[in-house]
Amino acid sequence: MRDLMMLGMMMIIVPIALSNAFAAYLVWGWTSVIAVPYYMWGFMGSLRYNLFFALVTLLLLVVGKSVDKSPFRLNRTSVLILLFVAHVTVSAVLADASARNNFSIYTDLLKSITYCLVMFLFVNSRLRLHAMLIAIALGLGFHGLAEGLKTLVTAGGHKIIGLPGTKMSDNNHFGVALVMALPILLYLYQYSKVRLVRWGFLGVLLATVLAVIGSRSRGAFLAMALLAFMLMLTSRRKGMASLFVMLGVALVLVLSPESWFQRIETIGSADQDASFMGRVEAWNVATALALQNPVFGTGFHAMQSGELWFGVRPSDGLLGGLLGSASLSTHARAAHSIYFEVLGDHGFVGLLLFLAIMGNAFVTALQIRRMTAYRSDLLWARDMSDALALSCFAFTVGGAGVSLAYFETYYVVVCLLEALRQYVLAQLRPASGRSLPGVRVASEPAGADKRLQAP
Incomplete structure (x- = not known):
C-alpha cells in the first residue's frame, strides 16, 4: 500500500518537477532528508529518488x-564552503589506506555541497x-511526527533506533x-497564512519534541534544553517563546518513562559513565x-579502522590525561563529535x-538582525534568521557528542542564512518597492510590529 501511495x-510530483526547475530543486532537497526507501516495502523502495530529481x-x-x-x-559563505x-578533497586523495569509506563519504559530501551552491541560483525571494x-x-x-506519535501511544515506551542507511541511522x-x-517548525507555525496549516506545523512541532524524548539521546536532550533557553533569550515574542518552552517541559514530564529520567541523570556523573568515557x-x-x-588529517572516518585506532597510545593524544584508569575499547569507534x-x-x-563556516553562520544572522532593526516590513526576515541560527546552534551543541559533521541539512541551513542576507540587502537598496505575491501584512495597531505572512 505504501508503494502504491x-x-x-x-505521478503528480514528477510532471511538476519537469516543468519547473525550482520545484525539482525542492523535491531534490526533500528526498535527501525524508529517506523515502526506508519507508517503502516493495518496488518503490529501490528507486533513487534523490539522484533523479538532482539530475532533473x-x-x-x-x-x-x-x-x-x-x-x-x-x-x-560560498567561498568558505569551497575552501573547505x-x-x-586533498585530504581524501591523501587518506590513509585503511580509510575504507573515504571516497563514499567524500562523494556524499560533494553531492550535498552541490545542492547548497545551486541554492544561490534559485532562492532569491521570500516565497x-x-x-x-x-x-x-x-x-x-515527517520523521518527528511518525516517531512522536509512536512515543505518544506507547506513553513514552517507544524507543527510536534511527533511520538505517542514512546519516540518521x-x-x-x-x-x-x-x-x-x-x-x-516554530517559524512556520508563526508565519503560515492558512490556519489549518499553522496548526499542522504546531502539531508536528509537539510530536517532534516527543520524538526527541523517544530517541533516548542525552545529547539531543541537552541540545533541546539549551535551544529552549536560547529561544527565550533571543525571541522577539518572549511570552510566546516561554509558553512553548513550558508546553515542551510539560510533555517531557508527563510522557517520559522512569528509565528516561535515569538515563538523563547520568549527565551529571559523566566521568563514571562508560559510554561517555568511550567518547573521551x-x-x-x-x-x-x-x-x-x-594539515590534512587521515581521511574520512579513517580513525574507525583498527589499524589507526590501535596504532596510537593514550599518551599520544591531547586528552589522554582525562582517561585515568578507565578501561580502553577493544574495537575502533566513531569520533562521537563533529569537532x-x-x-x-x-x-x-x-x-x-x-569552525569558520560555523562562525560565519552566526555572524550572518547578526548582520540580518542589524539590517532589519528599523524595517518593520522585514521583521519576518529577522525571525527567519533567528530560526535558522537556532537550528545551527542546535547542531553545534548536539553535534558535540555525535559524528554528524557532514549532515546535509546543516549546510543547507548555513546557505539559507546567506541567501536570506542577500535578499535583505537587495530589499534595502533604493527604489525597490516591489510587493511579493501571496504575502500580506497583518493588521496591527500603529507602532506595533507588522508581521508579514507567507503562504
Whole structure:
C-alpha cells in the first residue's frame, strides 16, 4: 500500500518537477532528508529518488528552463564552503589506506555541497525562502511526527533506533537532527497564512519534541534544553517563546518513562559513565591522529579502522590525561563529535575551516538582525534568521557528542542564512518597492510590529 501511495505521489510530483526547475530543486532537497526507501516495502523502495530529481534540476538549469534564476556570485559563505571542499578533497586523495569509506563519504559530501551552491541560483525571494523551510519541515518533520506519535501511544515506551542507511541511522544522530528542525517548525507555525496549516506545523512541532524524548539521546536532550533557553533569550515574542518552552517541559514530564529520567541523570556523573568515557577515548584518538597529520588529517572516518585506532597510545593524544584508569575499547569507534570528527579526518586546518563556516553562520544572522532593526516590513526576515541560527546552534551543541559533521541539512541551513542576507540587502537598496505575491501584512495597531505572512 505504501508503494502504491508513493507511486501516486510521484505521478503528480514528477510532471511538476519537469516543468519547473525550482520545484525539482525542492523535491531534490526533500528526498535527501525524508529517506523515502526506508519507508517503502516493495518496488518503490529501490528507486533513487534523490539522484533523479538532482539530475532533473541540473538538466533544466543547463537547458535554460528555470524561471527567475539569479546569476551565481561568490559570497562569503560560498567561498568558505569551497575552501573547505578543496581541503577535504586533498585530504581524501591523501587518506590513509585503511580509510575504507573515504571516497563514499567524500562523494556524499560533494553531492550535498552541490545542492547548497545551486541554492544561490534559485532562492532569491521570500516565497522561495519560505518554500525551502517547508521542504526541510516536510522531511525532518515527517520523521518527528511518525516517531512522536509512536512515543505518544506507547506513553513514552517507544524507543527510536534511527533511520538505517542514512546519516540518521543512530538514535543520537536522529535526535540531534530533529532538534535542528524545532525552530524551523516554530517559524512556520508563526508565519503560515492558512490556519489549518499553522496548526499542522504546531502539531508536528509537539510530536517532534516527543520524538526527541523517544530517541533516548542525552545529547539531543541537552541540545533541546539549551535551544529552549536560547529561544527565550533571543525571541522577539518572549511570552510566546516561554509558553512553548513550558508546553515542551510539560510533555517531557508527563510522557517520559522512569528509565528516561535515569538515563538523563547520568549527565551529571559523566566521568563514571562508560559510554561517555568511550567518547573521551575516541576524542583522544582523533587528537593523536591530528597531531601526526596536522594539515590534512587521515581521511574520512579513517580513525574507525583498527589499524589507526590501535596504532596510537593514550599518551599520544591531547586528552589522554582525562582517561585515568578507565578501561580502553577493544574495537575502533566513531569520533562521537563533529569537532573531533573533522579534526581526525582533515587535521587542524580542516577543523579551522569547519569552525569558520560555523562562525560565519552566526555572524550572518547578526548582520540580518542589524539590517532589519528599523524595517518593520522585514521583521519576518529577522525571525527567519533567528530560526535558522537556532537550528545551527542546535547542531553545534548536539553535534558535540555525535559524528554528524557532514549532515546535509546543516549546510543547507548555513546557505539559507546567506541567501536570506542577500535578499535583505537587495530589499534595502533604493527604489525597490516591489510587493511579493501571496504575502500580506497583518493588521496591527500603529507602532506595533507588522508581521508579514507567507503562504
